[in-house]
Amino acid sequence: AQSVTQLDSHVSVSEGTPVLLRCNYSSSYSPSLFWYVQHPNKGLQLLLKYTSAATLVKGINGFEAEFKKSETSFHLTKPSAHMSDAAEYFCVVSDWGTGNQFYFGTGTSLTVIP
Amino acid sequence: SQTIHQWPATLVQPVGSPLSLECTVEGTSNPNLYWYRQAAGRGLQLLFYSVGIGQISSEVPQNLSASRPQDRQFILSSKKLLLSDSGFYLCAWGGGNTEAFFGQGTRLTVV
Numbered sequence: 001a002q003s004v005t006q007l008d009s010h011v012s013v014s015e016g017t018p019v020l021l022r023c024n025y026s027s028s029y030s031p032s033l034f035w036y037v038q039h040p041n042k043g044l045q046l047l048l049k050y051t052s053a054a055t056l057v058k059g060i061n062g063f064e065a066e067f068k069k070s071e072t073s074f075h076l077t078k079p080s081a082h083m084s085d086a087a088e089y090f091c092v093v094s095d096w097g098t099g100n101q102f103y104f105g106t107g108t109s110l111t112v113i114p
Numbered sequence: 115s116q117t118i119h120q121w122p123a124t125l126v127q128p129v130g131s132p133l134s135l136e137c138t139v140e141g142t143s144n145p146n147l148y149w150y151r152q153a154a155g156r157g158l159q160l161l162f163y164s165v166g167i168g169q170i171s172s173e174v175p176q177n178l179s180a181s182r183p184q185d186r187q188f189i190l191s192s193k194k195l196l197l198s199d200s201g202f203y204l205c206a207w208g209g210g211n212t213e214a215f216f217g218q219g220t221r222l223t224v225v
Binding site for chain 1: 120148150157158160163202204206208213214215216217218219221
């Protein structure tokens with residue numbers, strides 16, 4: 001069965017410091033993995049995706065994530081937080097071998113302190 | 115390019131009233147379509163997904179239903195709303211080995 005665990009429900013960082021949002025997954029097949037960002041009362045915007053190409057994936061707004069199969073992890077990082085990064089972040093796995101569905105983590109709320 | 119339209123953006127409905135939320139997709143054919151609900155402070159719960167016209171799969175038993183009358187139209191409905199139906203509803207599409215694309219969401223408040 002597929003599942004996603006976001007290890008932190010809330011993360012607070014100071015502006016200009018690094019961001020780390022953690023995600024672990026379980027999957028029976030070779031998964032596709034995604035990170036989305038959601039600002040209040042808005043839809044979800046794709047930050048980046050891994051689909052079995054390079055394991056280090058670069059996304060928008062300076063974010064990147066590394067797929068580590070041995071650790072079943074897909075952590076999201078950014079070298080320097082900006083105030084506009086404050087939002088909810090979702091890690092998502094999809095397993096096309098078991099039907100076209102997306103499985104969401106419960107989200108991590110990122111607060112950026114000025 | 116593909117776009118997804120979801121409306122209305124906000125909705126306040128009394129308990130016991132019907133519901134109809136509509137979602138349409140442009141720029142793609144035969145998409146997989148999804149309805150999610152997001153309760154306050156929680157993640158996304160998959161309610162329904164559809165791989166084709168008239169094909170609806172339900173993930174959880176509930177007071178809601180979904181229909182797909184056309185290839186790129188997905189409707190979420192209820193005959194009688196409950197207080198517990200309040201939440202943020204998101205429509206999405208995805209197909210093949212690609213990510214999900216989301217609408218802007220509908221904030222439903224049942225009073």
